[in-house]
C-alpha cells in the first residue's frame with residue numbers, strides 16, 4: 001500500500017524534485033575479534049544495519065576522531081540486529097566494539113568517510 005501511495009505522488013508532480021533520496025544503508029557484521037563492514041561509506045545521513053554474527057556479546061560504536069563524538073548500539077547478543085541511524089561527515093572515523101578488550105582484540109575499523 002505504501003508503494004501505491006508513492007507512485008501516485010510521483011505521477012502528480014513529475015517536475016518536482018522534493019522527494020528526498022532513500023537513506024543509504026550499510027551492513028555491519030560483528031564477529032568475535034573482527035568487524036566486517038564496507039569502507040565506501042558516504043557523508044550524510046546513513047543507516048548501519050548491525051548484526052552480531054559472533055558467539056559473544058558485542059556492540060558497535062561510531063566515533064568521529066576529530067572530537068570523539070560517538071553513537072553506539074546497545075549490547076547485542078549473538079544473532080541480534082539493531083539499525084543505527086547516524087549523520088556522518090567527510091573525515092576520519094573509527095568503528096569499534098567498546099566492550100572491554102574487544103577493540104584491542106581486533107574489533108576496530110578506521111577509514112575516511114567519502115564526501
Ligand SMILES: [Cu+2]
Pocket residue numbers: 057058059097098099102107
Ligand atoms: Cu565485541
